[in-house]
Amino acid sequence: MTMKTTLFIKRLRETKLMLPPLTGFTDYPYRTILADFDPPFLTTEMINARALLQQNQRTLQMIRRVEGSHIQGVQLLGNDPTSMAKAAKIIEDLDFDYIDINMGCTSRKVTSRGEGVSLMNDEQRAYDIVHAVFQAVNLPITVKLRIGPSKNKITISSLSEKVIAAGAVALTIHGRTGEKKFASPIDLPTIKDVVQKVSVPIIANGGIFTGDDAKNVLFKTGAAAVMPGRGLIGNPWIVSEIRCALFEESFSSPALQEKKNICLKHTQELCIHYGERRGILHMRKILPKYFSKAQNIKELKHDVQRMATKSDVIVILGRIEERDYQWYYLENAQ
Numbered sequence: 001m002t003m004k005t006t007l008f009i010k011r012l013r014e015t016k017l018m019l020p021p022l023t024g025f026t027d028y029p030y031r032t033i034l035a036d037f038d039p040p041f042l043t044t045e046m047i048n049a050r051a052l053l054q055q056n057q058r059t060l061q062m063i064r065r066v067e068g069s070h071i072q073g074v075q076l077l078g079n080d081p082t083s084m085a086k087a088a089k090i091i092e093d094l095d096f097d098y099i100d101i102n103m104g105c106t107s108r109k110v111t112s113r114g115e116g117v118s119l120m121n122d123e124q125r126a127y128d129i130v131h132a133v134f135q136a137v138n139l140p141i142t143v144k145l146r147i148g149p150s151k152n153k154i155t156i157s158s159l160s161e162k163v164i165a166a167g168a169v170a171l172t173i174h175g176r177t178g179e180k181k182f183a184s185p186i187d188l189p190t191i192k193d194v195v196q197k198v199s200v201p202i203i204a205n206g207g208i209f210t211g212d213d214a215k216n217v218l219f220k221t222g223a224a225a226v227m228p229g230r231g232l233i234g235n236p237w238i239v240s241e242i243r244c245a246l247f248e249e250s251f252s253s254p255a256l257q258e259k260k261n262i263c264l265k266h267t268q269e270l271c272i273h274y275g276e277r278r279g280i281l282h283m284r285k286i287l288p289k290y291f292s293k294a295q296n297i298k299e300l301k302h303d304v305q306r307m308a309t310k311s312d313v314i315v316i317l318g319r320i321e322e323r324d325y326q327w328y329y330l331e332n333a334q
Contacts, residue, residue, distance in 0.1 A: 005169050008098055008140040009201060011071055012170060015040035016218065016225045016246050017239070018203050021075035021100060021144070025233050025286070028064045029269035029279075033262060034232075035068035037239040042070045046102050049078035049087035061273075063094065073098040075144065077105065079114040079125065081132035088133045098140040101130060101168075103159075106146075106178050117178040120149040120159055127162045134167025144172040144205075147190045151177045160194050172203040172227055182230075191221040203227050210238075211245025218246065234289025236262065256322045263290045267313045280307050287313065291320055294327040303331070 012018065019034065020026065021043040026034075031042050044063050051059040063074055074091045076099055078084045088099050103126060105116030119126045126143075133141055143163045148154035160171055173194060175186035186207040195202045201224035204217045209231035217226050231238055237254050244251035254262075266286065271279035288301045303316055319330045 001169075002138060002140075004097065004138065005140045008071060009169060011040050012201055012203070012225050015243070017041075017214075017242055018172070018225055018227045019043060019239070020205065020227050020229050020232060021046055021102075022229065022232065023105075024282075027062065027273070027282075028066065029266065029273045029282075030236075031066040032269055033266050034236050034239065035066050035070060037236045038068075039070050039239045041073065042066060042068070043073045043075055043100055046075050046077045046105060047087075049076050049080070049083045052076075052087045052090055053083060063091070063096075065095065071097045073100050073142075075100040075102050076133075077102040077110065077115050079119060079129070081125075081128045084129050085132040085136035088137045088139075092137040092139055096139070098142060099133060099137065100142045100144055100172070101133065102144055103163075104144045104146045104172075104174050104178075111178070117146055117149050120145065120155050120178070121153070123155070123159050123162050126159060127166045130163045130166035130168055140169045141167055142170045142172060142203075143168045144174070146174045146176060146178055147187050149178040151179065153177075154190065156190060156194055157197065160198050164198055164200055168200065170201045170203060170224075171198070172205050174229075175204065175206040186217075188217065188220045191223060195222045195224075201225065205229060208242075211241040211243075211251060214242040215245045234263075234286050234292070256320065256327055259290055260317045260320065263287060264313065264317060267310060271310060276310060277308075280309060280313070283307065283313060287316070291327060291329070294320055294329050296329040296331060299331045300329040 018041040019039050023046050026045050074096050076087055091099055102116055103119045110116040111118040147156045173191050175191050176184055191204050203225045204221045204223035205227040208214050208226055208228040214226045228238055241251045267283050270282050284304050284307055287304050307313055321328055
C-alpha cells in the first residue's frame with residue numbers, strides 16, 4: 001500500500017465523511033464555497049475521460065483544483081480501459097490526490113454508451129477499467145456503484161470483489177438500483193452485507209439530508225463513512241452538521257443572514273467562473289435549495305426562474321425575511 005493510499009484511508013476512517021461528485025453542482029465555484037467548511041474530501045463533477053483526452057475546454061474548466069486542507073479527487077467516466085488509464089494519468093499530473101471511477105450514473109445519455117451504471121452489467125469490463133487505471137497511476141482509486149443495474153439484477157456483491165481485486169481501495173455504494181427513482185427506499189441491509197464481506201472501507205450513499213440521517217446510515221450499515229448526495233445542494237453546512245452528529249457535538253443551524261451571505265458569494269463565484277449570464281442560469285436551480293424551509297417557497301421558485309443578473313439575485317435575497325422564527329419570502333416587498 002502506497003503512502004498516499006495509507007493517508008487516504010486513514011483520513012476516511014477518522015472523519016467518516018466524503019463529499020460527493022454531483023454533476024452540475026460540485027463545480028469549481030461550489031467547491032470553493034465548500035472548501036471554507038473544512039471538508040475532509042472534495043470531488044469534482046463527473047469528468048468524461050474522452051473529453052479530457054481531447055483537451056475539451058469546458059472539461060478542463062471543470063477540473064480546476066481548489067486550495068485547502070482537503071484531499072482532492074476527480075470522478076472519471078468512461079468504458080474504455082485504455083482511455084480511462086490515459087485520462088487518469090493526466091489527473092495525476094495535475095496533482096490531484098485520488099480518482100473515483102463512476103459506475104453509478106443512471107443518465108440515459110451515459111448508459112447508452114455503456115458507461116456509468118451499465119458497467120455493473122459487465123463485470124469483466126468493470127474489472128479491466130479499474131485495473132488499467134490502477135496500473136497507470138500512483139493514486140488511491142475508489143469506485144462509485146449502486147447495489148445493481150436494476151431491481152432484478154443486484155450485482156453489488158460479486159462486482160465489489162472484482163473491482164477490489166482490480167485495485168480499488170474504497171467503494172461508495174448508493175443504496176438504490178439503476179432505475180433512478182429517488183422516491184424508492186435506500187437498501188441499507190444490502191450495503192451492510194457488502195461491508196461485512198469486503199476488506200476495504202465502504203462509503204454509504206443515499207438518503208442523507210441531515211446529521212441524524214448520516215448517523216443512522218452508519219449505524220445500520222457498519223460502513224466506514226457516509227456520503228451525502230442531493231442534501232449538499234445549497235447546504236454546505238451539512239458538512240458541519242454531519243461531523244457534529246457523528247462525533248456527538250452540538251450543531252447550530254446557520255442564521256438567515258449567514259445563508260444570504262454564502263448564497264450571494266456562491267452567485268458571485270458562479271458569475272466569475274461562467275460569466276454572468278451562465279452563472280445566473282446555474283443559480284436558478286440552486287438558490288431555492290438555500291432557502292427550502294422558507295414560507296412561500298413556490299413564489300420564490302417562480303421569481304428565481306426570471307433572474308437574469310446578479311442584481312436580480314440581490315433583490316430576491318432582500319425579500320427573504322425572518323418573522324417569529326420563521327423565514328418568509330415576501331413576494332411584493334418594496
